Amino acid sequence: MSLSTILRNVCCKITMQPQIIIRPKCRMFQGFQAPISSSLKFHHRHESSNSFEASSSEGGNSETSQKPVMTSRTLHFPVKHTYPRLAWLESMDSLEGKKLGMLDLHPDVFAVYPRIDVLHQNIHWQKMYRHIDYNFEKSRAELRGGGRKPWPQKGLGKARHGSIRSPLWIRGAKAHGPRGPKSYFHMLPRSVRGLGLRTALSCKYAQNDLVVVDSFDIPSADPEFLAEMADVRFWGYSVLFVDDTDVMPDNIAVSVHGNEGFSLMPSYGLNVYSMLKHETLVLTVAALEKIERKLLEEMHSTEKEQKFVNTLRPEDFHTRPKKDERMYRKWSQPLYF
Amino acid sequence: MLNGDGNMSSKVTERALNLIKSMPRVALNNIKPLPHTAFKKKTDRRGDRKKKGRGDKGQGARGTWDPLGYEGRQNPLIDTSPRERYYAQYAVRRQYPPVSLLDLQRLIDLNRVNTSRPVDITSICNTGLFKFDISKNHFGVNLTDEGCDQFAAKINAEVQWTSELVIAAIEKNGGTITTRYYDPQSLAALYDPLAFFKKGHPIPKCKLPPQDALLYYSDPNNRGYLADPEKVLEAREKLAQKYGYKLPDLEGDPFKEMLLMRKDPLQIFFGLEPGWIVNLRDKSVLKPKDDDYLRYYHSAQ
Numbered sequence: 001m002s003l004s005t006i007l008r009n010v011c012c013k014i015t016m017q018p019q020i021i022i023r024p025k026c027r028m029f030q031g032f033q034a035p036i037s038s039s040l041k042f043h044h045r046h047e048s049s050n051s052f053e054a055s056s057s058e059g060g061n062s063e064t065s066q067k068p069v070m071t072s073r074t075l076h077f078p079v080k081h082t083y084p085r086l087a088w089l090e091s092m093d094s095l096e097g098k099k100l101g102m103l104d105l106h107p108d109v110f111a112v113y114p115r116i117d118v119l120h121q122n123i124h125w126q127k128m129y130r131h132i133d134y135n136f137e138k139s140r141a142e143l144r145g146g147g148r149k150p151w152p153q154k155g156l157g158k159a160r161h162g163s164i165r166s167p168l169w170i171r172g173a174k175a176h177g178p179r180g181p182k183s184y185f186h187m188l189p190r191s192v193r194g195l196g197l198r199t200a201l202s203c204k205y206a207q208n209d210l211v212v213v214d215s216f217d218i219p220s221a222d223p224e225f226l227a228e229m230a231d232v233r234f235w236g237y238s239v240l241f242v243d244d245t246d247v248m249p250d251n252i253a254v255s256v257h258g259n260e261g262f263s264l265m266p267s268y269g270l271n272v273y274s275m276l277k278h279e280t281l282v283l284t285v286a287a288l289e290k291i292e293r294k295l296l297e298e299m300h301s302t303e304k305e306q307k308f309v310n311t312l313r314p315e316d317f318h319t320r321p322k323k324d325e326r327m328y329r330k331w332s333q334p335l336y337f
Numbered sequence: 338m339l340n341g342d343g344n345m346s347s348k349v350t351e352r353a354l355n356l357i358k359s360m361p362r363v364a365l366n367n368i369k370p371l372p373h374t375a376f377k378k379k380t381d382r383r384g385d386r387k388k389k390g391r392g393d394k395g396q397g398a399r400g401t402w403d404p405l406g407y408e409g410r411q412n413p414l415i416d417t418s419p420r421e422r423y424y425a426q427y428a429v430r431r432q433y434p435p436v437s438l439l440d441l442q443r444l445i446d447l448n449r450v451n452t453s454r455p456v457d458i459t460s461i462c463n464t465g466l467f468k469f470d471i472s473k474n475h476f477g478v479n480l481t482d483e484g485c486d487q488f489a490a491k492i493n494a495e496v497q498w499t500s501e502l503v504i505a506a507i508e509k510n511g512g513t514i515t516t517r518y519y520d521p522q523s524l525a526a527l528y529d530p531l532a533f534f535k536k537g538h539p540i541p542k543c544k545l546p547p548q549d550a551l552l553y554y555s556d557p558n559n560r561g562y563l564a565d566p567e568k569v570l571e572a573r574e575k576l577a578q579k580y581g582y583k584l585p586d587l588e589g590d591p592f593k594e595m596l597l598m599r600k601d602p603l604q605i606f607f608g609l610e611p612g613w614i615v616n617l618r619d620k621s622v623l624k625p626k627d628d629d630y631l632r633y634y635h636s637a638q
Binding site: 020081082111112113114116117119120121123124200201206207208209273276277279 | 347349350353354355357358359362363365367369370371374635
């Protein structure tokens with residue numbers, strides 16, 4: 001089956017189902033979710049378009065009507081000792097896109113000190129909390145045999161031994177061998193997780209790898225189009241798209257699926273590993289608003305961090321899971337609904 | 338201003354963010370933890386050994402003597418007292434063995450140094466009283482100020498290191514002084530010219546001073562050989578005013594020509610150019626004619 005046929009199939013199937021639901025994969029944000037308020041200020045050139053959402057939902061089909069220019073944004077927590085950072089608001093309705101306005105970014109989220117060690121802590125945690133070490137060695141009691149004294153204690157001129165499974169013996173047991181499965185689950189403190197996200201966002205912003213767009217409405221579902229857009233805009237080989245919901249527009253979902261290295265993610269799935277893995281981070285304004293709000297709330301909250309209760313018991317991971325080939329096939333083939 | 342929790346932007350933060358702008362992208366391949374924070378894996382899983390590193394039996398194992406310098410849990414003196422590292426990097430530092438003004442005056446009085454010629458490292462070494470060894474990182478003479486009140490000779494001195502007082506003492510008598518850098522190869526040739534000429538090697542061109550010495554040798558206050566000559570004249574006047582002596586007039590001096598003799602920055606012997614070979618047996622000088630040689634010996638690179 002050629003690639004184009006697969007794509008056509010995918011497109012047909014997706015058009016029958018209007019929305020693709022992306023399941024959450026990360027537990028980073030499950031603790032705190034706050035409702036988003038529309039705190040954006042827009043200066044309208046046309047009286048007809050009254051809100052940002054209305055004009056952005058038109059997408060690229062009305063090229064003649066000009067979009068409202070966004071000139072400022074209310075920052076929810078006061079900015080002390082520094083100044084808000086600025087970012088362009090771009091559109092994705094064409095290859096080059098248009099600059100729709102300027103956004104204020106809160107410096108406590110997008111201009112914190114680049115603590116590389118905190119990034120490392122977060123990534124180490126993300127790698128380790130799901131890691132289970134299945135290595136196992138039998139002890140001298142569990143090995144077969146070895147109950148009998150191989151030779152008498154005295155009288156033979158040989159060294160004294162009590163078991164052929166002693167660690168000194170070839171084919172004996174290993175002393176202090178691995179006794180898996182062992183879980184490496186632990187939680188980083190919430191503040192460190194929050195600081196990690198803020199640091200990663202700051203690094204992205206400082207290194208010019210952060211892009212803010214009004215929405216993910218792209219005119220074509222062709223993966224080539226998105227790839228070309230990334231090429232024209234110098235986004236690099238890997239791009240992470242983050243929206244505020246897990247219900248994404250069709251075109252972007254299909255395009256991202258067709259491009260290796262591109263990922264689509266809801267804001268509650270945002271994590272340090274993915275941000276550092278991808279070269280460019282593309283946020284929608286709504287996602288930006290939500291992420292910034294939550295990180296600032298976390299930073300200023302006074303409530304005590306609750307201990308995370310790990311419900312995973314040793315019996316849950318007692319046997320090594322078999323390779324689910326169907327699962328791997330699922331990732332390497334187009335989605336069917 | 339750094340806020341209490343250290344997360345707010347400060348000057349430090351601004352600088353750090355500016356720094357990473359021009360650095361490679363912060364990614365999975367180039368992050369690392371702070372040094373010394375990694376958990377050190379316990380190698381001896383049997384726990385404490387029976388003898389605890391104190392050997393077998395006897396006073397060492399049973400006695401209560403502490404290790405040398407141990408002061409009962411408080412930081413020992415050897416850790417708390419600051420170190421003054423006079424000899425830090427001794428092996429790589431440039432050494433300038435001292436020759437005092439008193440020594441020089443004595444040499445002049447005993448007629449072991451000819452003051453009608455410029456006094457450089459060769460004339461000092463020809464007395465046989467001073468020795469320079471490039472294997473000990475010697476880079477020439479440090480003319481020190483001992484005996485500066487007794488110094489009364491009018492000389493044209495070329496030394497490698499000196500102080501302001503020495504410069505004043507020499508210039509007060511109507512003399513001149515230059516500080517001049519020689520690389521080790523040139524210094525070896527200057528230390529014993531006869532041995533050098535016997536080898537039959539071409540005279541080397543002198544290298545420029547290393548980067549940390551460049552400032553010293555281009556400073557008119559040190560009378561550096563790379564300094565602007567007009568600024569050196571200015572500095573002479575200033576120094577005379579500072580120490581309160583009248584600067585003798587160089588213009589009307591009968592030894593003016595000798596006092597203003599200077600070597601080219603690439604030249605190490607008066608009257609001989611780099612690249613020439615002195616033939617002692619035939620008493621002749623061989624000069625290169627090839628363009629490539631000439632270009633090499635007359636360029637600073």
